[in-house]
Amino acid sequence: MGNAAEKKLPRIEINARLCKGCSICVDFCPTNVLEMRGTTAAVKDLAACTRCQLCDLRCPDFAIQVFD
Amino acid sequence: MSSPTGGVVKKEKVSVPFDYNKYLRPNKLPHIWCPGCGHGIVLKAMLRAIHNAGLNKDNVCVISGIGCSSRTPGYVDFNTLHTLHGRALSFATGVKFANPKLKVIVVTGDGDALAIGGNHFIHTCRRNIDLTVLVFTNATYGMTGGQYSPTTPIGSQATTSRYGNIEPPFDACEMAKASGASFVARGTAYHTLELEKTIQEALEHKGTSVVDIIDACPTYFGRMNKFKGASQMMEEIEKDKTVSVKQVDKLPPEKVQGKMLRGVLHKVDRPEYCEQYETLVMEKAKAK
Numbered sequence: 001m002g003n004a005a006e007k008k009l010p011r012i013e014i015n016a017r018l019c020k021g022c023s024i025c026v027d028f029c030p031t032n033v034l035e036m037r038g039t040t041a042a043v044k045d046l047a048a049c050t051r052c053q054l055c056d057l058r059c060p061d062f063a064i065q066v067f068d
Numbered sequence: 069m070s071s072p073t074g075g076v077v078k079k080e081k082v083s084v085p086f087d088y089n090k091y092l093r094p095n096k097l098p099h100i101w102c103p104g105c106g107h108g109i110v111l112k113a114m115l116r117a118i119h120n121a122g123l124n125k126d127n128v129c130v131i132s133g134i135g136c137s138s139r140t141p142g143y144v145d146f147n148t149l150h151t152l153h154g155r156a157l158s159f160a161t162g163v164k165f166a167n168p169k170l171k172v173i174v175v176t177g178d179g180d181a182l183a184i185g186g187n188h189f190i191h192t193c194r195r196n197i198d199l200t201v202l203v204f205t206n207a208t209y210g211m212t213g214g215q216y217s218p219t220t221p222i223g224s225q226a227t228t229s230r231y232g233n234i235e236p237p238f239d240a241c242e243m244a245k246a247s248g249a250s251f252v253a254r255g256t257a258y259h260t261l262e263l264e265k266t267i268q269e270a271l272e273h274k275g276t277s278v279v280d281i282i283d284a285c286p287t288y289f290g291r292m293n294k295f296k297g298a299s300q301m302m303e304e305i306e307k308d309k310t311v312s313v314k315q316v317d318k319l320p321p322e323k324v325q326g327k328m329l330r331g332v333l334h335k336v337d338r339p340e341y342c343e344q345y346e347t348l349v350m351e352k353a354k355a356k
């Protein structure tokens with residue numbers, strides 16, 4: 001625990017009630033952080049997230065946000 | 069798919085997500101739009117632009133006609149009006165004329181603005197009344213099941229063109245400019261940060277400001293034209309079939325041919341309608 005070299009991970013919030021499963025966030029994430037699980041987006045590789053916010057910017061449904 | 073920056077050079081990372089709830093009626097969500105419908109992406113860019121322009125919610129009025137795009141006012145926490153098909157601009161003209169201090173934003177579909185509302189569109193531009201007009205151009209009548217619209221490309225399938233559309237599409241920007249709008253721009257849902265800036269510039273301009281916004285209707289236009297989903301439409305229509313005005317001079321002609329221009333295409337200072345009227349009234353009152 002507490003490895004100083006370890007990077008602080010972002011927090012990705014996906015609202016399952018609002019997500020309509022369009023997969024736009026998954027298709028356009030530059031570092032393949034996300035995947036579809038059934039009809040909802042899900043986080044696959046949090047460590048790869050660069051916090052670029054593109055998933056949030058292009059989500060039509062207010063369903064995904066990335067917190068530092 | 070490759071899309072690292074959404075077409076916008078963004079050097080520093082944004083790490084605080086935008087608080088959309090401040091401008092929404094959150095109990096109205098989820099909205100009625102289909103999975104992947106571009107209208108939600110455009111709505112979000114509009115909210116960020118309103119925020120960035122520093123507008124007070126109570127001084128904003130969002131007015132629409134009829135269509136999927138025209139459902140926007142139901143979700144936003146401003147003064148809102150959902151009116152008649154094609155007539156959003158007429159209601160907006162009335163609201164603005166009655167209270168010129170309001171920032172009046174019209175949200176309208178390509179059918180609403182350019183087909184049934186085409187006449188209102190050209191005369192609004194001619195008057196140069198201070199309205200921000202956001203045209204959600206998805207090349208179809210989404211709400212009524214995918215009939216072709218005045219922006220459907222030649223050859224495209226629609227429920228009313230089963231052998232391919234033979235009508236040449238309107239260019240909403242050319243039309244707005246020719247009719248007298250003093251600010252004319254284009255954006256896409258794909259280039260969402262660029263769109264946010266373009267809408268902000270439109271909001272800050274005095275006069276009729278038209279932003280033609282290319283977005284996707286995956287349910288009708290997409291399915292009928294053999295797109296696999298919204299992402300493919302964003303990639304192949306919004307990204308590949310548009311080019312920024314800032315890059316156009318640097319590109320070889322073959323990279324520009326057949327593409328629509330994005331960015332601010334026309335911006336001039338021209339007398340605004342409400343101000344002209346006010347001046348006239350004051351002159352006549354003094355002369356009495």
Ligand SMILES: Cc1ncc(C[n+]2csc(CCOP(=O)(O)OP(=O)(O)O)c2C)c(N)n1
Nearest residue numbers: 135136137153177178179180208209210211
């Ligand atoms: C006077 C009148 N004519 C026709 C209709 C049927 N109608 C409802 S929405 C619409 C077209 C909507 O297309 P567009 O404005 O492009 O919006 P979209 O659904 O594509 O966002 C039509 C023809 C109507 N509601 N009122």
Ligand code: SF4
Nearest residue numbers: 029049050052053055
């Ligand atoms: S913030 Fe960027 S890197 Fe992180 S999940 Fe979203 S799109 Fe992917």
Ligand code: SF4
Nearest residue numbers: 019020022023025059
């Ligand atoms: S873009 Fe939004 S609605 Fe679409 S799958 Fe991702 S989180 Fe869900």
Ligand code: SF4
Nearest residue numbers: 101102105136210285
């Ligand atoms: S029918 Fe088309 S325009 Fe209407 S909500 Fe569905 S995807 Fe959007």
Ligand SMILES: [Mg+2]
Nearest residue numbers: 177178179208
């Ligand atoms: Mg339409």
